Amino acid sequence: MRFVDEFREPELISKTAEEIRRLAGTERHYCIMEVCGGHTHAIYRFGLKDILPENIELIHGPGCPVCVLPMGRIDDGLAIAQQPEVIFAAFGDMMRVPGTQGSPLEHKARGMDVRIVYSPSDALRLARLNPGKQVMFFAIGFETTAPSTALTMMRAKAEGIRNFSVFCNHVMVIPAIRAILESPDMRLDAFIGPGHVSTVIGCRPYEWIAQNEHKPIVVSGFEPLDLLQSIVMLLRQLRNGEAKVENQYKRVVAWEGNPAALRAMAEVFQVRPYFEWRGMGSIPQSALCVNDKYGEWDAEQRFAVPGIRVTDPKGAQCGEVLKGALKPHQCKLFGRECTPERPVGALMVSSEGSCAAYHNYEHRKAAMVTSLSAIA
Numbered sequence: 001m002r003f004v005d006e007f008r009e010p011e012l013i014s015k016t017a018e019e020i021r022r023l024a025g026t027e028r029h030y031c032i033m034e035v036c037g038g039h040t041h042a043i044y045r046f047g048l049k050d051i052l053p054e055n056i057e058l059i060h061g062p063g064c065p066v067c068v069l070p071m072g073r074i075d076d077g078l079a080i081a082q083q084p085e086v087i088f089a090a091f092g093d094m095m096r097v098p099g100t101q102g103s104p105l106e107h108k109a110r111g112m113d114v115r116i117v118y119s120p121s122d123a124l125r126l127a128r129l130n131p132g133k134q135v136m137f138f139a140i141g142f143e144t145t146a147p148s149t150a151l152t153m154m155r156a157k158a159e160g161i162r163n164f165s166v167f168c169n170h171v172m173v174i175p176a177i178r179a180i181l182e183s184p185d186m187r188l189d190a191f192i193g194p195g196h197v198s199t200v201i202g203c204r205p206y207e208w209i210a211q212n213e214h215k216p217i218v219v220s221g222f223e224p225l226d227l228l229q230s231i232v233m234l235l236r237q238l239r240n241g242e243a244k245v246e247n248q249y250k251r252v253v254a255w256e257g258n259p260a261a262l263r264a265m266a267e268v269f270q271v272r273p274y275f276e277w278r279g280m281g282s283i284p285q286s287a288l289c290v291n292d293k294y295g296e297w298d299a300e301q302r303f304a305v306p307g308i309r310v311t312d313p314k315g316a317q318c319g320e321v322l323k324g325a326l327k328p329h330q331c332k333l334f335g336r337e338c339t340p341e342r343p344v345g346a347l348m349v350s351s352e353g354s355c356a357a358y359h360n361y362e363h364r365k366a367a368m369v370t371s372l373s374a375i376a
């Protein structure tokens, strides 16, 4: 298959759903975590939950980078931007993420120089255009986006652009999965592996999950048929008592990943001993920081960083939702104090956040059904 429409073909989807029902049977319950926020979004957007049998439970994982960023890091980035002549540059989905004193967008409304960029190289361009200012790029993302940050820093170094720096918040997927598997309330049977991250890291880094933890993992694409086929592949393994890594997304993901991207990351970054994840606490060796070779372009070395640590707002249950212990609508604030228009937690900000995805599709669908039945 070559075109998107083919991955949304109704007849193939219903045949695959039928195969899922046959494999799932009725004798047991299956808990499958989709690690990636892009998968969570696709599952709600395409209504896939509605065509799965009830004994297949999809648990939303921590693979949305905006969602796992603790509030303290946002406050730190904004504190840097309060210093004279600093431009705060970040992707659009960072703009509404709440810090303790408001989001970057609210700081912009109060006069801070905050700019939305579409790539790290846009931020570098800003630095070229504003030689009298310091441009700080608030870098965020898993291994998917880390290579483009690394390449931009390599270019800044090659061109000698010294008014550009990176506040690095890149995180790594494997330690997050390890933390979930070590969590005492872990109740997972299998994983749908992240598609985007795997284009960079490949499939090999997941092998320990199958070998040591005996959990099947299938790296999946993002179309409805991709996800349903991945569930079929997982159910086949579970029914056969197998645990291995499989690649459903072969049209994009190479088993060994992208060596050029991995080389760029290795050139610029090193692994942090610890990093704080929202709702998951401090996870060892789970994030990247800039190495000494690129220290001149590291915002944490260039500026005074307060190192703010804050707890989540009262009542917010982002941590439990991130670990899959609660469904989004089970959070006490969901749909009341916390909505996509006025988010309390970061899971309600990004379209990949499980709370935002649930609110935008499931919650609105339920509200529509209620109002339609009232009319009838």
Ligand code: SF4
Pocket: 315, 316, 317, 318, 319, 321, 328, 331, 332, 333, 334, 335, 338, 343, 344, 345, 346, 347, 348, 355
């Ligand atoms: S509803 Fe809001 S506060 Fe509750 S878990 Fe989701 S994002 Fe966090």
